[in-house]
Every structure is written in structure tokens, then in C-alpha cells.
Amino acid sequence: MATRKTAALPARKAASTKSQKTESKGGAIAEFDRGAELKAYREMLLIRRFEEKAGQLYGMGFIGGFCHLYIGQEAVVVGMQMSLIEGDQMITGYRDHGHMLAMGMSARGVMAELTGRRGGLSKGKGGSMHMFSKEKHFYGGHGIVGGQVSLGTGLGFANAYRGNGNVSCAFFGDGAANQGQVYESFNMAALWKLPVVYVVENNRYAMGTSVNRASAQTDFSQRGASFNIPGIQVDGMDVRAVKAATDEAAEHARSGKGPIIMEMLTYRYRGHSMSDPAKYRSKDEVQKMRSEHDPIEQVRARLLEKKWATEDDLKAIDKDVRDIVADAADFAQADREPDASELYTDILLEA
Numbered sequence: 001m002a003t004r005k006t007a008a009l010p011a012r013k014a015a016s017t018k019s020q021k022t023e024s025k026g027g028a029i030a031e032f033d034r035g036a037e038l039k040a041y042r043e044m045l046l047i048r049r050f051e052e053k054a055g056q057l058y059g060m061g062f063i064g065g066f067c068h069l070y071i072g073q074e075a076v077v078v079g080m081q082m083s084l085i086e087g088d089q090m091i092t093g094y095r096d097h098g099h100m101l102a103m104g105m106s107a108r109g110v111m112a113e114l115t116g117r118r119g120g121l122s123k124g125k126g127g128s129m130h131m132f133s134k135e136k137h138f139y140g141g142h143g144i145v146g147g148q149v150s151l152g153t154g155l156g157f158a159n160a161y162r163g164n165g166n167v168s169c170a171f172f173g174d175g176a177a178n179q180g181q182v183y184e185s186f187n188m189a190a191l192w193k194l195p196v197v198y199v200v201e202n203n204r205y206a207m208g209t210s211v212n213r214a215s216a217q218t219d220f221s222q223r224g225a226s227f228n229i230p231g232i233q234v235d236g237m238d239v240r241a242v243k244a245a246t247d248e249a250a251e252h253a254r255s256g257k258g259p260i261i262m263e264m265l266t267y268r269y270r271g272h273s274m275s276d277p278a279k280y281r282s283k284d285e286v287q288k289m290r291s292e293h294d295p296i297e298q299v300r301a302r303l304l305e306k307k308w309a310t311e312d313d314l315k316a317i318d319k320d321v322r323d324i325v326a327d328a329a330d331f332a333q334a335d336r337e338p339d340a341s342e343l344y345t346d347i348l349l350e351a
């Protein structure tokens with residue numbers, strides 16, 4: 001079987017950066033120059049600060065409904081986005097704010113959607129879990145666990161039909177990986193050699209159930225075995241490992257070889273959603289991940305060590321990012337709610 005096992009958490013130390021891509025114990029690490037490190041740092045920090053602010057606004061009552069934060073998982077979407085090309089699509093579940101920011105959707109638009117205002121990316125009618133941008137090739141934001149996997153497979157079908165050379169990236173969690181439609185989708189994608197990259201964001205927990213309690217096969221990179229879909233296990237806390245694996249996976253799907261699975265070994269620091277007291281894991285476990293494997297701290301340490309940035313440079317980036325987030329939060333609180341007449345729009349496609 002073509003399954004290839006690579007990195008596993010805990011995250012490995014940086015591999016040698018002599019060549020463009022180096023195989024370290026099990027996993028490829030992309031070489032990042034100063035520009036790439038700074039870009040990764042800034043984009044991951046934007047997601048982190050955005051999510052912290054969303055958490056605050058939720059606590060203050062500005063955000064209703066569900067809200068699932070992406071804090072801890074930032075390297076996954078940022079590393080992937082650094083590899084994808086224009087027109088490649090992303091589709092995911094409800095933990096979607098990071099994907100949208102990485103795809104270039106505006107912080108104002110995402111935040112205003114969270115507060116249900118008319119300037120939101122779904123005009124204030126979708127909320128945290130249901131945002132889209134055809135322009136940025138982001139297809140949601142889905143509340144039904146696993147539902148996006150079938151839709152993402154359909155995006156891959158459309159790419160193949162149109163011969164546009166693009167791949168669709170369908171993200172889902174370790175919990176969603178046990179859903180039946182995932183395997184129906186795998187079958188079709190493999191049969192028709194669709195350009196789909198399936199991304200399992202294995203953050204070790206579903207709502208409150210650990211992977212070991214819920215899954216018979218905990219190596220999610222092997223979940224395509226019955227369909228001859230190859231899989232790669234990736235250190236999802238290291239943005240360079242994510243970039244290297246995505247280069248490989250996207251090339252596989254783009255070149256007509258069919259779908260591929262990437263299992264991102266990652267971790268969420270916050271509760272499943274804002275209403276989760278997280279009694280199923282210890283504070284020490286979370287603290288250990290934060291202090292030893294944080295994706296942003298890893299980049300920060302390399303930037304300082306290589307003298308590619310000073311503490312002041314990094315503070316300036318942080319200030320910039322905080323300004324963007326503060327502006328988005330101000331906008332999201334000041335903007336008006338949608339008109340009641342909007343209840344009847346965007347429901348049926350006008351022919």
C-alpha cells in the first residue's frame with residue numbers, strides 16, 4: 001500500500017535546511033527563507049489574535065450561537081496556503097475562522113459575520129459556522145460533521161470536469177473521520193481519480209472524546225487504505241512540515257493520480273466550543289503542548305536565533321496584527337444588523 005508514515009507528535013526539532021526539502025526522521029521539512037518565516041509568523045499570529053478577540057467578544061455577549069476557536073492549529077492552514085496555487089479551494093467544518101483568514105478573507109468580514117452584522121461575509125445570516133467566499137475559493141464553513149467531505153469531493157469533481165488544474169482541500173476532524181459519508185466520498189474520489197486533498201485535522205479530541213476512546217484505527221493517514229488512497233502523517237505544529245507535505249500532496253492530486261490524505265497531528269488549546277469546560281483533559285497536557293510545541297513560538301524562536309528579526313521587529317508585527325483585529329472588532333460591533341427583508345434572500349437560486 002502506498003501509505004507513507006512520517007512525523008508524529010511530539011514535534012521534532014528543526015531538520016537540516018541544506019537542501020530545498022530535507023527528509024528528517026520520517027517527515028519532509030520545507031526550507032523557509034527569511035521572507036517565508038516572517039510571512040508564516042504574521043499569518044499565524046493574525047489567526048491567534050483574531051481568535052483571542054473572538055473569544056472575548058463571545059464572553060461579552062456580542063457573538064451568539066456556536067463559536068469554535070482554532071487556537072493551536074494555526075500552522076495547518078497557513079502552511080497549506082503557502083503551498084496552494086490560485087484557484088485551489090478549501091472547505092471545512094465549523095472550526096473555520098483560521099481557514100478564512102489564511103485564504104485572504106477580510107478580518108472585518110469574518111468578525112462582522114460572527115456578530116451577525118450586515119457587513120459579514122454571509123451578510124450576517126450565517127454566523128461562525130457558515131461563511132463562504134467564491135472569490136477567495138472558500139466553500140464554507142459547515143455545521144454538519146463530515147458533510148463538507150462530500151461537498152469537497154464534488155469540488156474536486158468540478159475541477160476534473162473543467163480541467164482547470166486546481167485541487168480542492170477538504171478538511172475534517174478526527175471525530176468526523178468516523179462518519180460514513182467520508183468513505184463513500186473516498187470511494188468515488190479514488191474511482192474517478194479526483195483532485196482532492198483530504199486533510200484530517202487530528203487535534204486529539206472530538207467534542208470531549210479523545211481519539212483513543214472513539215477510533216479503532218487512530219492512524220488517520222491510513223483511513224484510505226481500502227480505496228488505495230495514499231496518506232501522509234504530518235507534524236501539524238510545524239508550519240514547514242505542513243508546507244512540504246502539501247507540496248507533495250497537491251502535486252499528487254494535481255497531476256491526475258487521484259486523491260490523497262494528509263493527517264495533520266495538531267492540538268486545540270481551547271475547549272471544543274466556547275461552552276466546553278474541557279474536563280476530559282488535564283491542564284498540564286494543554287500547558288505542555290503550549291510550551292513545547294506551539295506553532296508560532298517555533299517560528300519566533302527560529303527568527304530570533306537566525307537573527308532574521310529582532311524582538312522589536314516582532315513586536316511591530318504583533319502591533320500591526322493587533323491593529324487589524326481591533327479594527328475588525330470595532331467594525332463588527334458598530335455595523336448594523338441585516339434588514340428583516342434579508343430573511344427571504346439567498347435562499348433559492350434565481351434562474
Ligand SMILES: Cc1ncc(C[n+]2csc(CCOP(=O)(O)OP(=O)(O)O)c2C)c(N)n1
Nearest residue numbers: 095143144145173174175176203205206207
Ligand atoms: C452529523 C453531526 N453529528 C454530530 C454533531 C455534533 N458535533 C459537533 S462537533 C462534533 C465533534 C467533531 O469532532 P472533530 O471531527 O474531531 O472536530 P474538532 O471539533 O475537533 O475540530 C460533534 C459530534 C454535528 N454537528 N453533526
Ligand SMILES: [Mg+2]
Nearest residue numbers: 173174205206
Ligand atoms: Mg478533533
